[in-house]
Amino acid sequence: MKVLVPVKRVIDYNVKVRVKADGSGVDLANVKMSMNPFDEIAVEEAIRLKEKGVADEVVAVSIGVKQSQETLRTALAMGADRAILVIAADDVHQDIEPLAVAKILKAVIDEEAPGLVIAGKQAIDNDMNATGQMLSALLGWSQATFASEVNVDGDSAVVTREVDGGLQTIKVKMPAIITADLRLNEPRYASLPNIMKAKKKPLDEKTAADYGVDVSPRLSVVKTTEPAERAAGIKVGSVDELVAKLKAEVL
Amino acid sequence: MAVLLLAEVMGDDLSVDSTAKALTAAAQLGDVTVLVAGGNAAAAAAEAAKLTGASAVIAVSDASLANGLAEPLAALVVSMAGDFEHIVAPSTATGKNVMPRVAALLDVMVISDVMTIVDGDTFERPIYAGNAIQTVKSADAKKVMTIRTAGFDAAGEGGSAAVSDGAAADNPGLSEWVEDKVEESDRPDLTSAKxxxxxxxxxxxxxxxxxxxxxxxxxxxxxxxxxxxxxxxxxxxxxxxxxxxxxxxxxxxxxxxxxxxxxxxxxxxxxxxxxxxxxxxxxxxxxxxxxxxxxxxxxxxxxxxxxxx
Missing domain, CATH: 3.40.50.1220 (TPP-binding domain)
Structure with a gap:
């Protein structure tokens, strides 16, 4: 079985986000970019399926600017077999909406015919939490979002999902779209030899136009602002003072 | 303008808090019809009818809707989408699971985690985990969105909307429910704890x-x-x-x-x-x-x- 894993290049989770003064968006020039953390978990899960003999090939796909090939090289260094880059934007500030991403992925899947897609549950930049669900809708496949455990068994998969207040286990027909939550696994670090090897693994380059997908956004960004600042607090001198404040205000 | 609100249902019970908060947001957009779907939706629909701001309630009971599975629930929402310009749900695990699927089936973008409604097309939502707030304007004919409930007060209970029965859509039969495990900790859930x-x-x-x-x-x-x-x-x-x-x-x-x-x-x-x-x-x-x-x-x-x- 072939497993396809979409990965997104986003601002590194440890970088402080700065809103541009003109309100046009978040400044992404000269900041550290990394693979979306949830996508790392998805890549790891796909590689583990291959190591278990459930999958025989892991294909990583990224859609965005040309520099996303760095993110794909990371996936290859972790253990993906090959990669497909779909260039859909020239400017790093142009985010491709989940609907357009899902349409491109559908076109890739029509060609690649994987038996399973594992995606991150959301990207930490636009926080949409939508691509997996949308892709599943467009393909007419089953969907198992927010997965914390995945067991593939022949023509179905049993997936435990993180839902409000607990866990839900469902059984989905294959082919399926699974989206990875935080608890699914702990992604490995790529070793130096594997990083070197990844440079020689195949990476195909395509464009959104190759797949005939219009990526023009449905949502126009009117403005981007800083969230309201918290009013400055105070330092208390002792536990007693803290207890008095808390009793007066909340407890 | 007409708004369809997908109520949050757990088991056969209405999750009043998240539904009532999403209703407050939905009522800013127009006349709200609340869709209550479940294995047996009658009691939850009666609860929803009491919420202030609900103009009508549609109850849909079907075994396929008992566990909030995305495919049959999305198919139901899409089957009812025709008359509505806005289709909203609270931004719960179920809402996040279902609404992007609904949006893609209608070929529109989903607008996730709406925290402020500016007007019928324009919404504020957090990005970068709330480190920035983005105002977006939708060009789609239908707006499919989830509501960040923390941003809205719960609607009160003074309403008496009429409840009618609706029919489930065909279940695509792609997934089945196995079990739910509610956390057995004595401590409150991290995301809803005071x-x-x-x-x-x-x-x-x-x-x-x-x-x-x-x-x-x-x-x-x-x-x-x-x-x-x-x-x-x-x-x-x-x-x-x-x-x-x-x-x-x-x-x-x-x-x-x-x-x-x-x-x-x-x-x-x-x-x-x-x-x-x-x-x-x-x-x-x-x-x-x-x-x-x-x-x-x-x-x-x-x-x-x-x-x-």
Missing amino acids: IVVSGGRGVGSEENFAIIEKLADKLGAAVGASRAAVDSGYAPNDWQVGQTGKVVAPELYIAVGISGAIQHLAGMKDSKIIVAINKDEEAPIFQVADYGLVADLFDAVPELEGKLG
């Missing part, structure tokens, strides 16, 4: 986390942890508060031995009152704390626990 006590790397070990848990239990609070504490193995993954963990906004958040890395702040800075206890007075957590105590946590936390309650 008080959260979190520990960071400063706590030092898994054993030492007991003092965090003890304080939490005294306060009836949920226990959280920073990514640094989770990565160090002091606390389990599902306690993680932060950009890649859970985003919480309790009445009171007590951060213990947490320096305040950006990734952690992103997950808790909307809390009403933040208390920080840290021995490093330069720790960035103090910049967002309402009350900061520079102290050794191993002295301060047991003392605090002893003096509270």
Whole structure:
């Protein structure tokens, strides 16, 4: 079985986000970019399926600017077999909406015919939490979002999902779209030899136009602002003072 | 303008809080019809009909809708979408699971986690885990969106909307429910707790986390942890508060031995009152704390626990 894993290049989770003064968006020039953390978990899960003999090939796909090939090289260094880059934007500030991403992925899947897609549950930049669900809708496949455990068994998969207040286990027909939550696994670090090897693994380059997908956004960004600042607090001198404040205000 | 609100249903019960908050948002857009879907939706529909601001309630009972599975629920919403310009749901696990699927089936973009409704086409939503707020204007004919319930007050119970029965759509039969496991902790759920006590790397070990848990239990609070504490193995993954963990906004958040890395702040800075206890007075957590105590946590936390309650 072939497993396809979409990965997104986003601002590194440890970088402080700065809103541009003109309100046009978040400044992404000269900041550290990394693979979306949830996508790392998805890549790891796909590689583990291959190591278990459930999958025989892991294909990583990224859609965005040309520099996303760095993110794909990371996936290859972790253990993906090959990669497909779909260039859909020239400017790093142009985010491709989940609907357009899902349409491109559908076109890739029509060609690649994987038996399973594992995606991150959301990207930490636009926080949409939508691509997996949308892709599943467009393909007419089953969907198992927010997965914390995945067991593939022949023509179905049993997936435990993180839902409000607990866990839900469902059984989905294959082919399926699974989206990875935080608890699914702990992604490995790529070793130096594997990083070197990844440079020689195949990476195909395509464009959104190759797949005939219009990526023009449905949502126009009117403005981007800083969230309201918290009013400055105070330092208390002792536990007693803290207890008095808390009793007066909340407890 | 007509709005369809997908009510949040757990088992056969209406989740009143999230539904009532999403209803407040929906009512700003127009006349609201509440869709209540479940294995047996009658009781939940009767509850929904009492909510102020609901103009009509449609109850749909079908075995395929009993467990909130995305495919049959999305098919139902799409089958009813015709008359409505806005289709909304609270931003719960179910809403997040179903609404993007609905949007794609209608060939429109989903607008996730709406926190403010500017007008019928324009909405504010948090991006980068709330580190920036984006105002977006939709060009789609139908707006499919989820509502960040923390941003809206719950609608009251003074209504008496008419309830009618609707029919389920064809179940695509792609998935089946196996089981639900509700967390059996005596502690409240991290994301809905009124008080959260979190520990960071400063706590030092898994054993030492007991003092965090003890304080939490005294306060009836949920226990959280920073990514640094989770990565160090002091606390389990599902306690993680932060950009890649859970985003919480309790009445009171007590951060213990947490320096305040950006990734952690992103997950808790909307809390009403933040208390920080840290021995490093330069720790960035103090910049967002309402009350900061520079102290050794191993002295301060047991003392605090002893003096509270």
